[in-house]
Amino acid sequence: MTLTIDEMATFCKKKGFVYPSSELYGGIAGFFDYGPLGADLKENLKRSWWQFHVHEREDIVGIDGSIIAHPKIWQASGHAECFGDVMVECKKCHERLRADVLIEDTLKIQADGLSAEDLQKLIIENKVGCPKCKANDFTDAKAFNLMFTTNVGPIENEESKAYLRAETAQIIFSAFKNVFETSRMKLPFGIAQMGKAFRNEIAPRNFLFRCREFEQMEIEYFIHPDDTNNCPFIEEVMDYSMLVYSSDMQLNKKEPKEMKIKELLENGVIKTQWHGYWLAKEHQWFVSLGANGSKFRIRQHLPDEKSHYALDTWDLEYEFPFGWKELQGMANRTDFDLQQHMKHSKKDLSIFDEGTQKKIVPHVVAEPSQGVDRAFLVFMYDAYEEDKERGNIVLKLSNKLAPIKAIVCPLIKKDLSELSREVYDVLKTEMHVQYDQAGSIGKRYARADEIGIPYGITIDHDSLEKKDVTIRDRDSTEQKRVKISELKDVMKKLISYEIKFEDL
Ligand code: GAP
Numbered sequence: 001m002t003l004t005i006d007e008m009a010t011f012c013k014k015k016g017f018v019y020p021s022s023e024l025y026g027g028i029a030g031f032f033d034y035g036p037l038g039a040d041l042k043e044n045l046k047r048s049w050w051q052f053h054v055h056e057r058e059d060i061v062g063i064d065g066s067i068i069a070h071p072k073i074w075q076a077s078g079h080a081e082c083f084g085d086v087m088v089e090c091k092k093c094h095e096r097l098r099a100d101v102l103i104e105d106t107l108k109i110q111a112d113g114l115s116a117e118d119l120q121k122l123i124i125e126n127k128v129g130c131p132k133c134k135a136n137d138f139t140d141a142k143a144f145n146l147m148f149t150t151n152v153g154p155i156e157n158e159e160s161k162a163y164l165r166a167e168t169a170q171i172i173f174s175a176f177k178n179v180f181e182t183s184r185m186k187l188p189f190g191i192a193q194m195g196k197a198f199r200n201e202i203a204p205r206n207f208l209f210r211c212r213e214f215e216q217m218e219i220e221y222f223i224h225p226d227d228t229n230n231c232p233f234i235e236e237v238m239d240y241s242m243l244v245y246s247s248d249m250q251l252n253k254k255e256p257k258e259m260k261i262k263e264l265l266e267n268g269v270i271k272t273q274w275h276g277y278w279l280a281k282e283h284q285w286f287v288s289l290g291a292n293g294s295k296f297r298i299r300q301h302l303p304d305e306k307s308h309y310a311l312d313t314w315d316l317e318y319e320f321p322f323g324w325k326e327l328q329g330m331a332n333r334t335d336f337d338l339q340q341h342m343k344h345s346k347k348d349l350s351i352f353d354e355g356t357q358k359k360i361v362p363h364v365v366a367e368p369s370q371g372v373d374r375a376f377l378v379f380m381y382d383a384y385e386e387d388k389e390r391g392n393i394v395l396k397l398s399n400k401l402a403p404i405k406a407i408v409c410p411l412i413k414k415d416l417s418e419l420s421r422e423v424y425d426v427l428k429t430e431m432h433v434q435y436d437q438a439g440s441i442g443k444r445y446a447r448a449d450e451i452g453i454p455y456g457i458t459i460d461h462d463s464l465e466k467k468d469v470t471i472r473d474r475d476s477t478e479q480k481r482v483k484i485s486e487l488k489d490v491m492k493k494l495i496s497y498e499i500k501f502e503d504l
Pocket of ligand 1: 166167168169199201208209210211212214215216218326327328329367369370371372373374
């Protein structure tokens with residue numbers, strides 16, 4: 001059974017993963033607090049992303065830029081002027097709606113990127129009604145800027161006005177020269193960043209999917225402008241296949257199709273090897289952490305959907321219960337951003353190319369731009385299972401993501417607590433474990449299953465004599481005995497998938 005998004009929000013709250021922010025004061029739409037389990041799960045997710053995209057690669061370095069930056073950055077990037085969505089307001093119930101989302105939900109067509117005039121025309125021609133009160137009388141569609149503003153310093157005026165960043169990407173561009181000059185990187189190379197972003201969304205909804213404060217994990221991948229195609233890693237992914245929904249398929253009303261990267265490049269569906277490579281890598285990252293690969297597809301933006309800066313854009317999409325939705329955007333931004341920042345700052349952001357002995361402005365061939373909160377939702381959905389035999393939920397999170405790796409349980413409190421505490425003390429220095437002696441052992445296992453704890457370590461009377469414990473595997477419920485002297489090492493290897501439970 002798949003949970004609706006509201007049911008998922010309820011589950012997350014009940015178990016301590018995510019709560020609506022400021023509930024004490026009636027809540028604030030589009031903001032959330034990650035609870036004790038959610039904070040750890042999110043941290044593990046981000047650490048895995050950083051490991052996969054930065055630490056395991058020689059061609060990517062990471063930064064952690066500021067959230068508030070010089071306002072000129074946002075003027076140069078175009079955000080200050082035109083980063084927005086088109087809004088309509090229902091004249092009867094005053095519900096404010098994103099016009100493209102209203103069209104997409106009602107008419108089931110792609111409407112992202114359409115102008116205010118086109119959206120308004122579609123609403124009138126199709127007599128689109130308000131989802132709340134059903135009236136079909138809206139105000140004129142008008143653009144609404146999503147940038148949150150703030151004030152820097154003690155005096156509040158136009159000069160002190162600043163923005164909360166709407167994407168982490170621009171900080172990568174504005175720090176580009178510093179990173180290049182201090183990191184000894186050579187083209188092609190990437191700069192990665194994870195962190196908060198803020199958008200004053202007109203209609204935040206679908207729980208973590210569209211919030212006003214969220215996190216991004218982004219990479220700007222820079223290449224030589226005269227060599228925009230050749231990716232030295234392409235062979236790694238040539239035979240990798242994904243469900244593909246190209247712009248051509250969408251326009252010609254064809255169904256998405258499973259295709260290999262090799263086919264996509266040979267047929268010119270994906271224009272550059274780099275784009276193909278990064279789309280496959282991003283899909284691989286999700287699958288490597290336990291996501292169900294068959295619920296993903298890559299969808300190319302339609303010509304009138306692309307952002308002003310993009311040559312070609314593909315989204316990695318996931319089939320949520322509320323439809324196929326963008327998980328990650330991946331635009332070919334060319335040299336748009338660096339050129340804009342050169343123009344506005346009047347500083348030279350070109351670099352010296354030793355091959356041609358010329359100054360060049362690198363191109364961003366692909367920008368894998370992932371929302372942390374959307375990834376969080378995907379892993380929760382793909383882990384959630386209702387086990388009828390057990391009579392409880394089993395959250396089959398990957399060992400790497402699981403917020404707590406094991407519970408340590410004395411079978412009964414009497415006589416076994418001391419040894420159990422010793423076991424717990426040994427393990428806690430290596431991983432996040434929980435000591436649990438409350439309730440029957442069955443109840444403790446069920447509680448652990450529901451919050452995704454992969455292993456249960458039980459100390460019984462035999463343990464006192466034999467100096468061993470049982471390890472219970474969450475997914476199979478099988479149990480194996482392991483010597484206490486070997487437990488820390490075995491658990492380390494299980495959690496990192498160096499060994500499998502079946503092989504114990
Ligand atoms: N630098 C490019 C960029 O920011 P985007 O498509 O606007 O592109 C990238 O955003 C990703 O950030 C999205 O694919 C999504 O995962 C996440 N994201 C964007 N807006 C969001 C929101 N309001 N709430 C949650 N995640 C969001």
